[in-house]
Amino acid sequence: MAFVCNWCTYAGADLAGTSRMEYRPNVRIIKLPCTGRIDPLFIIKAFENGADGVLVSGCHPGDCHYTTGNYHARRRWIGFKNLMEFVGIDMRRLHFSWVSASEAIKWVDLINNVTDEIKRLGPFMEYKGLKENRAEQRKG
Amino acid sequence: MPRIGVFVCQCGNNIASTVDTKKVAGEMSKLPGVVFTCDYKFMCSSPGQEMLKQAIKENKLDGVIVSACSPHMHEKTFRKASEAAGLNPYQCEITNIREQCSWVHHDKTRATGTVKSIDLTRMTIERLKRNKPLKKIKIPVRKKALVIGGGIAGIQAALDIAEGGRDVILVEKEPSIGGNMARLSETFPTMDCSQCILTPKMVEAELNERITLYTYSEVEKVDGYIGNFTVQIRRKSKYVDEDRCTGCGECIEKCPFKVESQFELNLTKRKVIYTPFPQSVPNVPVIDAPNCPKIQKDKCGACAIACGPKCIDFKMQDKIVTEEVGAIVVATGYQLMPNERFGEYGYGRIKDVISGMQFERLASSSGPTGGEIRRPSDGKVPQSVVFIQCVGSRDEKKGVSYCSKVCCMYTAKHTMLYSHKVHGGQAYVFYMDIRSGGKRYEEFVRKAIEHDNAMYLRGRVSRVYEKDGRVVVQGADTLSGSQVEIEADMVVLATAIVSREGADTLAQRLGIGYDKDKFYNEYHPKLRPVETVTAGIFLAGTCMGPMDIPESVAQGSAAASKVLALFSADEMAREPITSVVNRATCNACWDCLTACPYSAIERESVKDRQGNIVRWLAKVNEGVCQGCGVCVAACRSKSIDLRGYTDEQVYAAINAF
Numbered sequence: 001m002a003f004v005c006n007w008c009t010y011a012g013a014d015l016a017g018t019s020r021m022e023y024r025p026n027v028r029i030i031k032l033p034c035t036g037r038i039d040p041l042f043i044i045k046a047f048e049n050g051a052d053g054v055l056v057s058g059c060h061p062g063d064c065h066y067t068t069g070n071y072h073a074r075r076r077w078i079g080f081k082n083l084m085e086f087v088g089i090d091m092r093r094l095h096f097s098w099v100s101a102s103e104a105i106k107w108v109d110l111i112n113n114v115t116d117e118i119k120r121l122g123p124f125m126e127y128k129g130l131k132e133n134r135a136e137q138r139k140g
Numbered sequence: 141m142p143r144i145g146v147f148v149c150q151c152g153n154n155i156a157s158t159v160d161t162k163k164v165a166g167e168m169s170k171l172p173g174v175v176f177t178c179d180y181k182f183m184c185s186s187p188g189q190e191m192l193k194q195a196i197k198e199n200k201l202d203g204v205i206v207s208a209c210s211p212h213m214h215e216k217t218f219r220k221a222s223e224a225a226g227l228n229p230y231q232c233e234i235t236n237i238r239e240q241c242s243w244v245h246h247d248k249t250r251a252t253g254t255v256k257s258i259d260l261t262r263m264t265i266e267r268l269k270r271n272k273p274l275k276k277i278k279i280p281v282r283k284k285a286l287v288i289g290g291g292i293a294g295i296q297a298a299l300d301i302a303e304g305g306r307d308v309i310l311v312e313k314e315p316s317i318g319g320n321m322a323r324l325s326e327t328f329p330t331m332d333c334s335q336c337i338l339t340p341k342m343v344e345a346e347l348n349e350r351i352t353l354y355t356y357s358e359v360e361k362v363d364g365y366i367g368n369f370t371v372q373i374r375r376k377s378k379y380v381d382e383d384r385c386t387g388c389g390e391c392i393e394k395c396p397f398k399v400e401s402q403f404e405l406n407l408t409k410r411k412v413i414y415t416p417f418p419q420s421v422p423n424v425p426v427i428d429a430p431n432c433p434k435i436q437k438d439k440c441g442a443c444a445i446a447c448g449p450k451c452i453d454f455k456m457q458d459k460i461v462t463e464e465v466g467a468i469v470v471a472t473g474y475q476l477m478p479n480e481r482f483g484e485y486g487y488g489r490i491k492d493v494i495s496g497m498q499f500e501r502l503a504s505s506s507g508p509t510g511g512e513i514r515r516p517s518d519g520k521v522p523q524s525v526v527f528i529q530c531v532g533s534r535d536e537k538k539g540v541s542y543c544s545k546v547c548c549m550y551t552a553k554h555t556m557l558y559s560h561k562v563h564g565g566q567a568y569v570f571y572m573d574i575r576s577g578g579k580r581y582e583e584f585v586r587k588a589i590e591h592d593n594a595m596y597l598r599g600r601v602s603r604v605y606e607k608d609g610r611v612v613v614q615g616a617d618t619l620s621g622s623q624v625e626i627e628a629d630m631v632v633l634a635t636a637i638v639s640r641e642g643a644d645t646l647a648q649r650l651g652i653g654y655d656k657d658k659f660y661n662e663y664h665p666k667l668r669p670v671e672t673v674t675a676g677i678f679l680a681g682t683c684m685g686p687m688d689i690p691e692s693v694a695q696g697s698a699a700a701s702k703v704l705a706l707f708s709a710d711e712m713a714r715e716p717i718t719s720v721v722n723r724a725t726c727n728a729c730w731d732c733l734t735a736c737p738y739s740a741i742e743r744e745s746v747k748d749r750q751g752n753i754v755r756w757l758a759k760v761n762e763g764v765c766q767g768c769g770v771c772v773a774a775c776r777s778k779s780i781d782l783r784g785y786t787d788e789q790v791y792a793a794i795n796a797f
């Protein structure tokens with residue numbers, strides 16, 4: 001699952017389409033106004049819902065549409081790494097990258113590389129069944 | 141239970157060739173809440189839109205999904221159509237199954253594209269179920285503009301706004317408007333005299349009733365948002381009463397002290413009470429306080445005695461004025477990179493190594509030599525001059541990475557001016573490439589080379605040194621593959637155009653972005669070249685990057701037309717994607733307030749009946765909020781949420797993964 005900002009990465013991904021490039025079909029994008037909107041919990045939720053890897057991508061430092069949103073995202077990111085390890089998520093399943101509106105090729109390479117790396121790691125099993133368990137608990 | 145309609149577009153074959161749209165529609169019809177589905181050849185066509193409207197009405201839909209091209213393409217189209225059918229436009233969502241699906245997965249069996257389209261559409265449906273109807277935000281517009289910077293770009297913007305019938309305040313930091321163009325002698329490619337075309341515009345700006353000129357002034361603080369800015373301007377003390385001064389110049393005449401003239405780039409001196417140049421607008425002198433012995437040590441006072449209308453006041457203080465405006469145009473221009481950085485060219489060490497701008501002053505009939513080309517060291521007319529281009533430009537190591545754009549042109553101009561003024565004089569030009577894109581520009585450079593016999597040498601200069609009162613330039617001529625050494629009388633450096641000192645501070649005050657070189661960022665470099673990401677703030681001229689006069693003027697006019705368009709309505713509508721505070725749970729930790737890049741969050745006090753403050757709350761100013769959502773992620777008690785991208789909506793999409 002990919003969380004991307006509307007202004008840079010989403011537009012970059014659109015450009016990849018307009019240029020008829022091809023990439024691995026495994027990604028599902030969620031568009032947000034800015035990477036600064038991304039709550040670390042979104043990522044954990046994504047894993048809970050069966051994602052095997054998560055990608056966060058936005059404008060390059062200094063280029064954020066909202067001037068500094070991505071700095072906030074980056075700052076949060078650093079603190080967040082520890083949390084990830086704590087909740088048992090292998091950091092290799094998590095990628096953070098800057099892709100601008102004109103970097104269609106970078107987007108394509110990114111998706112391909114991330115997909116391949118996660119395929120190598122195999123499905124993310126640690127959280128499998130979590131959702132079902134919770135549903136059962138609620139019932140019971 | 142919601143009543144959702146899903147419309148899957150085939151986009152001719154653009155989507156249909158790799159996505160089975162019928163199957164996507166069919167799968168979606170099985171989801172709870174989805175009461176209508178269909179697929180269609182072209183959803184964006186008129187019949188497609190009609191069908192959407194019809195379906196909304198007939199099926200009493202309260203939300204629609206169009207799975208089609210990128211929302212950046214047709215979100216507006218479909219939201220408008222939905223609105224026309226009586227649906228709140230924000231109850232219409234787009235799933236991108238073209239740019240981000242059918243076009244990037246070329247699997248001809250259509251399996252891949254179909255599966256992905258189903259997933260993406262399902263995620264959007266779950267998100268849509270949590271959408272709330274939103275209303276565009278209406279804000280009143282104050283129809284008065286502020287222009288910062290009185291160079292040619294700012295003057296043009298101010299004149300055009302005034303012409304359009306709106307009041308303008310033009311703030312200029314120096315004692316006179318005019319900017320760098322006032323320094324130029326003649327201008328490429330037409331060779332008309334800069335002052336002759338500029339001063340009428342300066343005077344027009346002064347006389348126009350709709351324009352208020354604040355010279356010797358700077359913007360200190362900017363609050364508010366589009367349509368409603370409050371600006372504090374520091375009017376630095378001129379020590380001369382502007383309203384009473386007649387501009388007779390008696391004071392300047394009598395002042396006994398001289399210092400280097402910044403306007404003349406230290407080529408000559410000026411008095412301590414001065415106007416930067418004879419055609420200054422306004423024609424009111426100012427006292428250079430740090431250099432005035434009367435102000436510093438109460439000694440002198442000659443100017444006050446000479447002044448007929450008695451308008452000199454040594455006790456005058458800076459004034460802060462507050463203005464309310466609806467739009468701001470930033471036109472603060474450029475400066476040149478200090479040549480001192482280029483030791484190998486001898487600047488600062490060798491008197492006869494000067495900058496291109498200093499050459500403009502030497503060639504200008506109002507300059508220190510009255511327009512005769514005389515070198516600074518001994519006033520001799522130089523018989524040969526070496527011009528060096530790209531000093532600091534296109535030189536990432538020592539200077540800047542970009543091309544200063546005007547140097548090729550003005551160097552050609554300088555060689556022409558030189559050959560016209562010094563008959564028999566020889567001009568040499570060291571260049572890397574000649575960049576003369578522009579109407580009649582290439583012809584202009586050719587003329588310098590072919591008609592005025594400037595000798596162009598392609599290559600870098602390695603060393604400049606003094607020998608027997610001459611300046612020796614050593615360099616490479618890469619075209620002939622030889623080393624050259626030229627004994628010249630003067631050297632002129634085409635130094636890089638850089639952003640103004642303090643450009644970053646002003647940008648932070650205004651809340652606009654700038655690049656690594658501190659030039660201001662336009663909203664979109666191609667399609668929105670004079671807007672900034674901060675609504676209501678526009679840009680014009682060289683504060684964005686190097687450009688010539690025609691471009692600066694065009695941008696001044698463009699920015700003015702943006703301002704006038706904004707002022708054409710009494711109220712303006714904007715996207716309602718803003719954040720809202722949950723007043724029940726906000727614990728006033730101010731995390732959101734510190735995180736917000738726009739200072740859109742304010743402290744609000746809640747009072748009891750006696751008027752005592754019982755608690756504090758964060759409050760979002762909807763006019764300022766740009767909807768980035770940084771505050772939402774910053775808030776630890778989850779007390780602030782972003783309309784259109786609420787936590788609930790995002791989690792719904794994630795859960796539908």
Ligand SMILES: Cc1cc2nc3c(=O)[nH]c(=O)nc-3n(C[C@H](O)[C@H](O)[C@H](O)COP(=O)(O)OP(=O)(O)OC[C@H]3O[C@@H](n4cnc5c(N)ncnc54)[C@H](O)[C@@H]3O)c2cc1C
Pocket residue numbers: 288289290291292293294311312313314317318319320321324326327328329357358359471472473474475476496497500546550553640646680681682683687688689690692
């Ligand atoms: C040597 C040389 C020769 C050139 N010759 C030519 C030529 O022949 N033809 C041509 O087309 N172009 C020429 N140019 C380019 C030309 O000078 C510029 O295109 C033009 O002057 C840009 O105008 P501007 O209004 O953008 O900026 P500026 O002229 O720099 O004006 C900016 C104004 O804003 C003011 N200001 C700055 N900061 C603040 C602040 N914080 N608050 C208030 N006011 C502020 C400044 O004092 C200044 O008055 C030449 C450039 C150079 C260096």
Ligand code: SF4
Pocket residue numbers: 391394395396397412413427428431432433434435440441442443444
């Ligand atoms: S008082 Fe200052 S400005 Fe006036 S004449 Fe004396 S030195 Fe010049």
Ligand code: SF4
Pocket residue numbers: 718719735736737738739740741760764765766767768769770771772782
């Ligand atoms: S959404 Fe962005 S602009 Fe709006 S209040 Fe929050 S941080 Fe500020």
Ligand code: FES
Pocket residue numbers: 005006007008009033034035036058059064065066069070
């Ligand atoms: S808008 Fe792209 S990261 Fe902020």
